[in-house]
Amino acid sequence: MADALVFNPGSNSLKFEVVRLTDNQRFAGEATKRITAAIEEFGDEATLSVFDPSRPRQLAHSEKVKAPDMKAATDFALRWLKDQKVSADSLAFTAVRVVHGGVKYDGATRVTDEVLHDIEALEELAPLHNESSLQILGVLAQRLPDTPAYVTFDTAFHRTLPEEAWRYPIEREAADRHGIRKFGFHGLSHRFMVEQYARTVGKPLGEVSVVTLHLESGCSASAIVKGRSVDTTMGLTPLEGLMMGSRSGSIDPAIIPYLMHKEKQTVEEVMKLLNKRSGMLGIAGGTLDTRVLEKRDDEAARLALRMFSYRVRLAVGAYLAAVGDAQAVLFGGGIGEDSPWLRAGVCEGLRGWGLELDPALNRSTEGQVVVSTPASRLQAWAMPVEEGLQMAHECQLSIKNAGNS
Ligand SMILES: Nc1ncnc2c1ncn2[C@@H]1O[C@H](COP(=O)(O)OP(=O)(O)O)[C@@H](O)[C@H]1O
Numbered sequence: 223m224a225d226a227l228v229f230n231p232g233s234n235s236l237k238f239e240v241v242r243l244t245d246n247q248r249f250a251g252e253a254t255k256r257i258t259a260a261i262e263e264f265g266d267e268a269t270l271s272v273f274d275p276s277r278p279r280q281l282a283h284s285e286k287v288k289a290p291d292m293k294a295a296t297d298f299a300l301r302w303l304k305d306q307k308v309s310a311d312s313l314a315f316t317a318v319r320v321v322h323g324g325v326k327y328d329g330a331t332r333v334t335d336e337v338l339h340d341i342e343a344l345e346e347l348a349p350l351h352n353e354s355s356l357q358i359l360g361v362l363a364q365r366l367p368d369t370p371a372y373v374t375f376d377t378a379f380h381r382t383l384p385e386e387a388w389r390y391p392i393e394r395e396a397a398d399r400h401g402i403r404k405f406g407f408h409g410l411s412h413r414f415m416v417e418q419y420a421r422t423v424g425k426p427l428g429e430v431s432v433v434t435l436h437l438e439s440g441c442s443a444s445a446i447v448k449g450r451s452v453d454t455t456m457g458l459t460p461l462e463g464l465m466m467g468s469r470s471g472s473i474d475p476a477i478i479p480y481l482m483h484k485e486k487q488t489v490e491e492v493m494k495l496l497n498k499r500s501g502m503l504g505i506a507g508g509t510l511d512t513r514v515l516e517k518r519d520d521e522a523a524r525l526a527l528r529m530f531s532y533r534v535r536l537a538v539g540a541y542l543a544a545v546g547d548a549q550a551v552l553f554g555g556g557i558g559e560d561s562p563w564l565r566a567g568v569c570e571g572l573r574g575w576g577l578e579l580d581p582a583l584n585r586s587t588e589g590q591v592v593v594s595t596p597a598s599r600l601q602a603w604a605m606p607v608e609e610g611l612q613m614a615h616e617c618q619l620s621i622k623n624a625g626n627s
Pocket residue numbers: 231232233234235279437438439440467510511512513555556557560561
């Protein structure tokens with residue numbers, strides 16, 4: 223048995239967990255969380271939320287803390303963990319989620335100067351994320367210098383995409399000169415969902431084909447055939463694909479020069495608009511949080527939720543076609559797990575595929591649950607995603623593999 227400390231910087235938060243791994247675990251879901259917490263809304267009054275480790279997303283305690291940025295939040299987390307009696311010598315390793323690993327990294331890796339350099343080189347393609355990971359790694363190198371540090375990559379799971387999926391239909395030479403291709407992200411989450419599904423239904427991973435949905439501030443879908451990712455909605459960067467909290471997702475690319483021209487803005491300003499002031503925030507105004515939007519009864523909030531659910535539904539339809547004979551649609555991430563309205567809105571359009579939602583089961587917002595009827599040919603599941611457990615599991619596998627080679 224070993225404990226690992228994992229950090230998951232999102233576009234909107236820093237989540238951190240102490241994970242207890244068992245010696246020969248085959249699935250991430252066999253590990254348990256000892257501590258799980260998040261710092262959100264960085265600033266002098268950031269929020270520290272501490273969750274019940276045994277119940278997904280159940281808040282146990284919350285307080286205001288001073289954490290103006292990712293570095294300060296990491297510093298705070300380490301001090302706070304010390305108060306919780308988590309000492310450096312109780313940790314087998316630390317792990318940090320890195321969103322962009324390019325084509326080079328296919329799994330968890332021990333941090334070296336070369337790895338840090340590669341993460342930095344990819345910063346341009348994941349500006350909301352890679353820099354945050356480097357900041358966390360900097361604090362860990364200073365504060366826990368003797369604990370081995372690992373990184374896990376969102377892109378690793380999608381390295382199995384076939385060329386017709388990862389190649390963009392743009393001039394080949396130009397794309398290849400600059401490494402322009404679809405990478406895909408949220409791989410820890412998509413991998414966790416499909417493996418957890420396989421584990422629960424008792425099938426080998428190689429016999430499982432599903433569509434997975436990771437829906438939080440950042441959102442993506444993945445088409446998975448026989449346990450391997452064959453397509454995913456995010457692309458060269460985490461801006462492509464579904465409508466998100468504050469990101470537009472896919473739009474007509476001609477909108478970018480048109481807006482630059484009409485609004486007399488630079489490309490950086492327009493990219494900021496698409497990353498930070500679009501998506502549900504851009505349509506509803508005021509917030510990107512679906513829990514708040516659900517409670518609002520103005521037309522803008524309702525439109526944002528309808529647009530979001532419509533776009534998720536379209537992606538699921540496309541990926542059911544990509545998979546061909548999917549067994550289930552897995553709804554994960556804060557919105558996927560917790561929002562009956564979203565699941566109903568998406569499944570409404572999937573009757574033709576033989577998906578029958580059970581309205582009573584769909585009202586459940588707690589834990590992993592099948593929300594389709596027993597007779598439904600295609601199943602729908604609400605599936606709590608545990609990126610932290612997946613990170614710790616992938617690092618343990620990499621340590622074992624290194625020991626065996
Ligand atoms: N119970 C829940 N807990 C947390 N987030 C939820 C919940 N239900 C819905 N959500 C949605 O998920 C978003 C939170 O995503 P978060 O985990 O902070 O994303 P990220 O990892 O991209 O920073 C919220 O803005 C909200 O829209």
